[in-house]
Amino acid sequence: MGQGDHGRYVSVKIHLEPACPLNLEATLCCGQAFRWEKQGEWWFGVVGQVPLKISKAGDELRFENASTCFVRNYFSLDDNLPEILRRISKDSHVKGAVREFAGLRILRQDPWECLVSYICATYKSIPAIKNMLLRLCTKFGDEVLFEGRSFHGFPTPKGLAQATVGELGECGLGYRAIYVSETAKTMLETGLDFESLRRMPYEEARKTLLCLSGVGPKVADCVLLFSLGKFEAFPVDVWMRRVILRHYAKHFPREFVSKMTCDKSLGNAGYERLSLFGRNYFGKYAGYAQEHLYHYERMHG
DNA sequence: CAAGTGCCTTTATC
DNA sequence: AGATAAAGGCACT
Numbered sequence A: 001m002g003q004g005d006h007g008r009y010v011s012v013k014i015h016l017e018p019a020c021p022l023n024l025e026a027t028l029c030c031g032q033a034f035r036w037e038k039q040g041e042w043w044f045g046v047v048g049q050v051p052l053k054i055s056k057a058g059d060e061l062r063f064e065n066a067s068t069c070f071v072r073n074y075f076s077l078d079d080n081l082p083e084i085l086r087r088i089s090k091d092s093h094v095k096g097a098v099r100e101f102a103g104l105r106i107l108r109q110d111p112w113e114c115l116v117s118y119i120c121a122t123y124k125s126i127p128a129i130k131n132m133l134l135r136l137c138t139k140f141g142d143e144v145l146f147e148g149r150s151f152h153g154f155p156t157p158k159g160l161a162q163a164t165v166g167e168l169g170e171c172g173l174g175y176r177a178i179y180v181s182e183t184a185k186t187m188l189e190t191g192l193d194f195e196s197l198r199r200m201p202y203e204e205a206r207k208t209l210l211c212l213s214g215v216g217p218k219v220a221d222c223v224l225l226f227s228l229g230k231f232e233a234f235p236v237d238v239w240m241r242r243v244i245l246r247h248y249a250k251h252f253p254r255e256f257v258s259k260m261t262c263d264k265s266l267g268n269a270g271y272e273r274l275s276l277f278g279r280n281y282f283g284k285y286a287g288y289a290q291e292h293l294y295h296y297e298r299m300h301g
Numbered sequence B: 001c002a003a004g005t006g007c008c009t010t011t012a013t014c
Numbered sequence C: 001a002g003a004t005a006a007a008g009g010c011a012c013t
Helices: A024-029 A068-074 A081-088 A092-100 A111-121 A126-140 A157-162 A165-169 A176-190 A194-199 A202-210 A217-227 A238-247 A254-262 A268-300
Strands: A011-015 A036-039 A042-047 A050-057 A060-064 A143-146 A149-152
Touching: A011 A068, A024 A042, A024 A050, A042 A149, A050 A143, A081 A092, A081 A268, A092 A268, A111 A126, A111 A176, A111 A194, A111 A217, A157 A176, A165 A176, A194 A202, A202 A217, A217 A268, A238 A254, A238 A268, A254 A268
Parallel strands: none
Antiparallel strands: A011 A060, A036 A042, A042 A050, A050 A060, A143 A149
8 A cells, every 4th residue: 555665665745735735733632533642743543443644834735655646635735724624614713723723624524434433532631532533442442553563453343342341451441332332233143334324314304323332422423513514513622612602602592501501411402402402503513612612622721 | 638629521310 | 291310431620
């Protein structure tokens, strides 16, 4: 794939046009993917089963051990970002986030990896999630050597279905171990077809995902947005709830706002209401607005 | 350093 | 339907 004749890895470059920006830092730090680490100039990551490294200098994107096609797809370089940003720039607050993180893109992640990652991510902090997934991959993923270092591919449905709940728990999954185990078994038995989900409308694909163990509305929306191309999905977590209450409260009845402010957990109805607001207000690329607002809130809030 | 708080929530139960 | 509790442990103050 990217490996050269003499066992060295081919270095490839992509020139980024002004109309096709990519903010590598924001894209890999905004909390949508959990398997990237920066070392000096380079970002190292494993996408599915393939380890690769990537860096950006000026308008030049450079990477090793991946094809141009692969990188264009994973970083969604064919999405028309200027058009997307124009459509979500509904007010001064999003505009501020869009300005600050110019070039932040929604990755096109592998659906299986994304699904398991977000089942694990429930009620965890990002550093903890990264740690947990690293342990999960190290224990159950196939080892791949890259530049003399050991990386691990993401565990397959079969690999996780065969693991005992106890073994999964050893990776720090806690009560999520049972959800991952059950979802992996469901994957094996019914063979959930992610490609058909990709073709379905948002609502329909969402209903299918919600049948899986450990998948509620938040996890479903993350999988739809980050791996199935449903850009209208608007995941709402504690950070997004704060954003909405601080900057978009006027779009809701006062009674609802005060309830949201006091309540510890937003129930299913509360979730749907906030998420639906995002979809209606920001439109078909609401997910892009969500990720900008989320990252902005985490950086400044 | 200990103790406390919060975490990109879901499920089970009432 | 709608509210409430429990879950397991890590990261950070």
